[in-house]
Amino acid sequence: MRAAVIDKPNEIHVGIVPDPEPRPGEVVVQVGACGICGSDLNIAAGLFPPTPFPIVPGHEFAGQIVALGAEVDWLSVGERVAVDPSLYCGHCEWCRIGRGNLCDNWGAIGDTVDGACAEYVSVPAVNCYRLPDHLTYQQGALVEPLSCAVHALDILRPRVAERALVVGAGTMGLLTAQLIALSGTASVTVVDRNSSRLPLAAELGAHVVDTDLAGAIAQSGGYDMVVDASGAPGAMQAAMDGVRKGGRFMVVGVAPPEATLSVSPFRIYNQELTILGSMAVLNSYSRALELLAEGTVYADPLLTHSVSIDGYPDALETVRRGEGVKVQIVPDARDRPESPS
Ligand SMILES: [Zn+2]
Ligand SMILES: [Zn+2]
Structure with missing residues (x-):
């Protein structure tokens, strides 16, 4: 599949990487849209200490399930989902008092493991939230910042x-x-x-x-x-x-x-x-989805830029210059290597 890869601080390329395989408890999501966040600038510059390299960035995303790992019996191929990127260990003292965003072993999809600036990403099924039909993937990718x-x-x-x-x-x-x-x-x-x-x-x-x-x-x-x-x-x-x-x-x-x-x-x-x-997300993802689904929060005007995966390095510069508001990667035909560009 095609993906943006930060090889090491300040070195980014877009190319072909192996398709993700779902491990037990995971699903593979075909990415519909993935936002770029200010924190991605820090990751790309090597200023976010938990990030290992190389990494596929992207933690604000929604898409469609295309494969199920073992033990996932409550989601189906074809379902549209928005994905909470949080990865908590579950066993540290912070996780055990319900403050997983302060987890001693904190991680996030796109920050500490490969993320969604790619055609596909494998994620824990429990991180998936069904996206109502009337919300687009681009709107779904706003659930995380919200x-x-x-x-x-x-x-x-x-x-x-x-x-x-x-x-x-x-x-x-x-x-x-x-x-x-x-x-x-x-x-x-x-x-x-x-x-x-x-x-x-x-x-x-x-x-x-x-x-x-x-x-x-x-x-x-x-x-x-x-x-x-x-x-x-x-x-x-x-x-x-x-x-x-x-x-x-x-x-x-x-x-x-x-x-x-x-x-x-x-x-x-x-x-x-x-x-x-206030650090990231804590038991707030489903409520954010509810606010968008009900139209209580109006966020469409934030969606100012959408670019293909190939445009990732330029898109990061757009964010750095402070142009527009939310820049999103929307994988499309140009990202499929078999199609002429
Ligand atoms: Zn973010
Ligand atoms: Zn923990």
């Missing part, structure tokens, strides 16, 4: 009539802002340096949009919830000034591991501030 936003809201716990600031209008920022807006918040402000993303933020529920973080904070008088979805340490540092008394600051964006923020412990004490983190 499930990260659902997990973030589980931790953030917005209360009715609070004021929120979301920094970064990429996929995670836009989905998180939309969920916060749906939760009864008095106002949601979305800030991104890239002004081309702001009309979309407004369309998807932001009450205020701005390119100027310090200016937005100064005008607002502070926010009960400040969520960083940019991963940019400079933006996070500035955003912390926007947390009002009693408020909370949440990090959803993935910053470089060595980056630091400076914060006044006196202020945390005196203003009763709360600092929160």
